[in-house]
Amino acid sequence: xxxxxxxxxxxxxxxxxxxxxxxxxxxxxxxxxxxxxxxxxxxxxxxxxxxxxxxxxxxxxxxxxxxxxxxxxxxxxxxxxxxxxxxxxxxxxxxxxxxxxxxxxxxxxxxxxxxxxxxxxxxxxxxxxxxxxxxxxxxxxxxxxxxxxxxxxxxxxxxxxxxxxxxxxxxxxxxxxxxxxxxxxxxxxxxxxxxxxxxxxxxxxxxxxxxxxxxxxxxxxxxxxxxxxxxxxxxxxxxxxxxxxxxxxxxxxxxxxxxxxxxxxxxxxxxxxxxxxxxxxxxxxxxxxxxxxxxxxxxxxxxxxxxxxxxxxxxxxxxxxx
Numbered sequence: 001x002x003x004x005x006x007x008x009x010x011x012x013x014x015x016x017x018x019x020x021x022x023x024x025x026x027x028x029x030x031x032x033x034x035x036x037x038x039x040x041x042x043x044x045x046x047x048x049x050x051x052x053x054x055x056x057x058x059x060x061x062x063x064x065x066x067x068x069x070x071x072x073x074x075x076x077x078x079x080x081x082x083x084x085x086x087x088x089x090x091x092x093x094x095x096x097x098x099x100x101x102x103x104x105x106x107x108x109x110x111x112x113x114x115x116x117x118x119x120x121x122x123x124x125x126x127x128x129x130x131x132x133x134x135x136x137x138x139x140x141x142x143x144x145x146x147x148x149x150x151x152x153x154x155x156x157x158x159x160x161x162x163x164x165x166x167x168x169x170x171x172x173x174x175x176x177x178x179x180x181x182x183x184x185x186x187x188x189x190x191x192x193x194x195x196x197x198x199x200x201x202x203x204x205x206x207x208x209x210x211x212x213x214x215x216x217x218x219x220x221x222x223x224x225x226x227x228x229x230x231x232x233x234x235x236x237x238x239x240x241x242x243x244x245x246x247x248x249x250x251x252x253x254x255x256x257x258x259x260x261x262x263x264x265x266x267x268x269x270x271x272x273x274x275x276x277x278x279x280x281x282x283x284x285x286x287x288x289x290x291x292x293x294x295x296x297x298x299x300x301x302x303x304x305x306x307x308x309x310x311x312x313x314x315x316x317x318x319x320x321x322x
Contacts, residue, residue: 060197063144068190070148071155075182079152079159084175087163095254098160101153102247103298107306108150109240110299125303128311150240157247158185196232200225238292241299245291248298264290 086094115122162181166174203221206214253261268286272279 057201059140061194063140064190064194064197066144067147067151068186070144071151071190072182072186074148074152074155075159075186076179079156080175080178080182083159083163083178084171087167087174088171094160095251098156098247099251101156102244102251102295103302105150105153105240105244105247106295106299107302108146108299109237109244109292110296110303112237112240113296114300114303125307128315129306154243155182157243158182197229199228241292241295242288244299245293245295246288248294249291260294 083094086097111122111125114125158181159178162178163174166177169177199221203218203225206218207222209215209218249261249264252258264287267290268283271286272283275282
């Protein structure tokens with residue numbers, strides 16, 4: 001009996017060691033996958049703050065919390081099982097679906113630029129597509145919904161990159177790593193966004209601080225954060241165009257049409273060689289600019305199609321549905 005008990009304890013110890021090794025592997029894979037997705041994560045952090053610009057300060061953190069909850073739900077309830085199912089049953093569908101998301105990012109980025117250059121026309125387009133609203137609650141809900149839609153596309157890109165990192169692992173490891181990356185990135189992105197949008201409030205507190213050395217810092221934050229938020233909103237728009245364009249270019253290459261990717265690469269190489277200054281950085285900027293330009297063209301076409309084809313048809317169908 002004692003021998004049997006010792007054997008049982010040995011088995012339990014072996015299982016515990018295997019579990020610990022598995023957990024270590026999941027942690028390592030999670031960190032590796034998060035690093036691989038860092039570019040999209042930075043874009044996500046740049047995109048999100050613009051959704052609270054123009055709203056009352058007391059609603060900033062609640063809105064960010066709602067977007068963060070929607071982001072977490074996107075990743076864990078929809079994208080995680082969807083990525084596993086598609087990876088197992090229909091891996092061929094992942095690229096076309098990501099490209100559809102890329103078109104949406106192109107549209108979002110082009111629409112924001114359209115609004116900055118032609119505000120009246122952009123407002124009319126938005127009313128035609130979404131309908132007019134002046135209710136603050138409806139406006140907030142609309143902004144949150146728009147942020148969650150954009151986050152869904154960026155999160156899908158993050159989860160696809162993560163899945164490619166652990167493609168050879170077991171389905172259990174894949175699920176654990178996808179969940180770990182989803183939670184880690186959501187906390188990091190929206191924690192950083194919360195700090196950014198409330199930095200001006202921290203500046204007000206520092207400006208009133210009895211310590212004289214802290215007051216100039218507080219005044220600098222109060223004066224600088226509105227400018228910083230506007231700049232970050234512009235960076236977010238550029239990031240949407242860049243990510244949307246890069247998804248389309250890489251997607252076309254994976255579907256067998258690598259011409260645009262080679263063309264952009266060759267132009268970037270020529271620019272880097274011509275300038276002969278920090279070729280890696282210059283090449284990256286040249287590639288990103290070309291991808292963003294492609295996204296702008298795709299987004300402009302989408303705006304025309306939505307405004308002149310989809311919205312009128314949807315407008316005729318809505319009374320019939322009622």
